[in-house]
Amino acid sequence: MKTSQQGLELIKRYEGLRLKPYRCPAGLWTIGYGHLIGDGSVLPDNWNRAFSVEEVNALLVTDVIRFERGVTRYCPVKLSQGQFDALVSFSFNLGLGTLQRSLLRQKINRQDYNGAAKVILKYNKAGGVVKRGLTLRRQAEAKLF
Numbered sequence: 001m002k003t004s005q006q007g008l009e010l011i012k013r014y015e016g017l018r019l020k021p022y023r024c025p026a027g028l029w030t031i032g033y034g035h036l037i038g039d040g041s042v043l044p045d046n047w048n049r050a051f052s053v054e055e056v057n058a059l060l061v062t063d064v065i066r067f068e069r070g071v072t073r074y075c076p077v078k079l080s081q082g083q084f085d086a087l088v089s090f091s092f093n094l095g096l097g098t099l100q101r102s103l104l105r106q107k108i109n110r111q112d113y114n115g116a117a118k119v120i121l122k123y124n125k126a127g128g129v130v131k132r133g134l135t136l137r138r139q140a141e142a143k144l145f
Helices: 005-015 053-074 081-094 096-101 103-109 113-120 132-144
Strands: 018-023 029-032
Touching (some): 005 053, 005 081, 053 081, 081 103, 081 113
Antiparallel strands (some): 018 029
């Protein structure tokens, strides 16, 4: 499956857009909607510039492919477009390792879709603290799911 425009818009809304390279909360060089520049440790000279919206949209589409493949691999059951989009957004934000190890994945692969939609909401903490932005994102993903 491929992420729909609705799924891409959800990712964009919660990742936020930055047209100039910046250091993410983990201290890594990033651009656009959370695209990691190289390994994130060094900002190459050719990346030290303002990017166009078109350029960062292209980076997002390329980045999302990895998460689409991961969702397909870790959740090899029948998914609706909304479920797939929600899982790609979830994985884009938290990483494929989180999806791989999650109760969410277990529920999906048991085809307990109602349980999975509820479990998504529990992934709203950073450093053990509930974050409003993560709560809103998880609610949007659960609704799409």
